[in-house]
Amino acid sequence: MxxxxxxxxxxxxxxxxxxxxxxxxxxxxxxxxxxxxxxxxxxxxxxxxxxxxxxxxxxxxxxxxxxxxxxxxxxxxxxxxxxxxxxxxxxxxxxxxxxxxxxxxxxxPGITAASSGAAVLGAPLNHDFCVISLSDLLTPWERIKKRLIAAAEGDFAMAIYNPSSHKRADYLERACRILMEHGVEPERACGYVENIGRDDTKAVTLPMEELVHTPVNMFTTVFIGNSQTKIIDGKLVTPRGYHI
Amino acid sequence: MxxxxxxxxxxxxxxxxxxxxxxxxxxxxxxxxxxxxxxxxxxxxxxxxxxxxxxxxxxxxxxxxxxxxxxxxxxxxxxxxxxxxxxxxxxxxxxxxxxxxxxxxxxxPGITAASSGAAVLGAPLNHDFCVISLSDLLTPWERIKKRLIAAAEGDFAMAIYNPSSHKRADYLERACRILMEHGVEPERACGYVENIGRDDTKAVTLPMEELVHTPVNMFTTVFIGNSQTKIIDGKLVTPRGYHI
Structure with missing residues (x-):
């Protein structure tokens, strides 16, 4: 056996x-x-x-x-x-x-940060989405960049894992700039969650033009809306497509 | 209150x-x-x-x-x-x-089919991935097509939800053909899981050239590997990038 x-x-x-x-x-x-x-x-x-x-x-x-x-x-x-x-x-x-x-x-299986972080923020991944890690420890940056471009061009909602670390303090900014060069508008609804599933969970919604200048720590998951995503009463909401 | x-x-x-x-x-x-x-x-x-x-x-x-x-x-x-x-x-x-x-x-939050289905198949989503629904009930097919193309061009692993229904019996085939037209090789490692989390769960791994001709039912989640994905002892495995 x-x-x-x-x-x-x-x-x-x-x-x-x-x-x-x-x-x-x-x-x-x-x-x-x-x-x-x-x-x-x-x-x-x-x-x-x-x-x-x-x-x-x-x-x-x-x-x-x-x-x-x-x-x-x-x-x-x-x-x-x-x-x-x-x-x-x-x-x-x-x-x-x-x-x-x-x-x-x-x-x-377990609840991944895309699910648990999305629940805290509202419903940012309620339509087609991508999950992308910005860690280049095991993945060449060029491949990460290619995927960011594809995600922007496909108008996917996104969950960004490992957006920052001591050695990669500016990676989220770099990623945001790539997204903006490929069709993500400055007004795009975004958000992030720090310390998901802990007592000191912190959730923030903000437009892309602010996210690009926002320092986040390594315990953060970042969410980028698609072109339909809205902020409703402080919640990040990607509609499924129903007529309300 | x-x-x-x-x-x-x-x-x-x-x-x-x-x-x-x-x-x-x-x-x-x-x-x-x-x-x-x-x-x-x-x-x-x-x-x-x-x-x-x-x-x-x-x-x-x-x-x-x-x-x-x-x-x-x-x-x-x-x-x-x-x-x-x-x-x-x-x-x-x-x-x-x-x-x-x-x-x-x-x-x-709960365990979505991308997580639970991946666990049954092995680890097909163990690197950057997209989740795409083929249902055009609330989403125009042109938008679904655009996302499939972007997912292929970004070399994402993919979880495909709602791959079929009575009215959309050929949608998975259409999606596979779009992916193959945009860089997914016939040999690409794929898989699908029927009836996840039930007694009659069925998991299959197969190359893209077979998946394209495979009828699936509406209780199926389909997984498309990225260019690195392998089938190891019947399991669908997308490497994280460690040197073994």
Whole structure:
């Protein structure tokens, strides 16, 4: 019988925004592996289990640890923030899994920041949309730029992940300027959410011409409306197309 | 004090794929309003509550019913499948809410088919992606076509919602042909999932040249890989960019 390893999306952070399926999988596991910050979020409830981590950027080692622990006969869950399959560890686990044919990987979805952030802002993704990460750690900037241009030309609503970091303080500004060069008007309705799913969640709606000058931190998800998006009573709303 | 109305994403269908927050909101409500099929999914557990519906395509009437019930002093939850803010009722509620300034709308996110379907297939959305609906009920086909072209040109992974219906039996084929005319190769790794979150879930991976000839039903979500996507042991995997 093969060893089954679960890759679990924890959602934005608050325990009640996890699915019951995700909670059940964690409760049934012997070992929970993840980035330290996420393990701390679980903390008390799962203190009796083996909690393991590797430093940031050692994602491959974290995956290998999962397979090694599973081969010891342990029930293993690898946790990711948001959705395990959206900028999470699911694909790396499936790629490395080629080397461990006695293991099966099962992905348990979670609420990604596009969903949870959109809910805080109103309904900015209520029509066709793109999700784009501005992190160029693993993706060449030219590819990110190409996708921003395509998203603008396709008149998609957008959720922008990883809009900023210490080393990339001006990336959101760069992205906004690219969008504006390709048809996004200065008046375009936009918004951002900081610290989704935590006590100090902060949500702001603003036009593109202000967003371009707004510094955001690395715990922020940015939303760009499509050409139909409106701000209604402080909420960011992309209509589905009904006649009101 | 204002009346608070919750618009709740139920996820793909199985109760354990709802978030605990969504379940708590439904448990605390007096009236649950939604499309009949979703009310039936809730059925037994919430039989003691007032369950109301309107026929399909009477979405405006369903929203108005929420506001009227809230004004009677009832705690109201409007349920949507998947995520309330992704092709759900959140934006229509916020638009109609302009007429009811004694009411506040709160959106409770859920697992959308892009997340839940991706988890079944592997990790097809593990890099930048688009979500596009092929339904032209509320969106002109020319706009859908423009977005398909942009998604292909931006080399996005894609989740395609509403790929088919009785009246639109050939829409997925039309969409695939548009994608192939704009750079998606016949070998492109694709997949689809039928009946996500139900006992008879069916997941298939296949190349674009087969997908174009494959009839799918209206309970299907289709996934198109980006140029890096691979099929590994029957799973659809879009790499994040790590060197393995």
């Amino acid at each position: 093969k060893h089954r390893i679960y890759v679990v999306g924890m959602g934005p952070g608050q325990e009640n925004m996890m699915t019951q399926e995700a909670m059940q999988v964690l409760e049934a596991s012997d070992v929970i592996i993840g980035y330290t910050v996420y393990l701390k979020l679980l903390g008390e409830r799962f203190g009796c289990k083996e909690l393991l981590s590797t430093p940031m950027r050692q994602e491959r080692e974290r995956c290998q640890m999962c397979f090694e622990k599973a081969r010891e006969g342990k029930k293993v869950a690898l946790i990711c923030s948001g959705d395990a399959g959206i900028y999470g560890m699911a694909s790396l686990m499936l790629e490395i899994g080629k080397l461990y044919d006695d293991c099966i990987i099962e992905v348990i | 204002k009346h608070r109305i919750y618009v709740v994403g139920m996820g793909p269908g199985q109760e354990n794929m709802m978030t605990q927050e969504a379940m708590q909101v439904l448990e605390a409500s007096d009236v649950i309003i939604g499309y009949t099929v979703y009310l039936k999914l809730l059925g037994e557990r919430f039989g003691c509550k007032e369950l109301l519906s309107t026929p399909m395509r009477q979405e405006r009437e369903r929203c108005q019913m929420c506001f009227e019930k809230a004004r009677e002093g009832k705690k109201v939850a409007l349920i949507c499948s998947g995520d309330a803010g992704i092709y759900g009722m959140a934006s229509l509620m916020l638009e109609i809410g302009k007429l009811y300034d004694d009411c506040i709308i709160e959106v409770i």
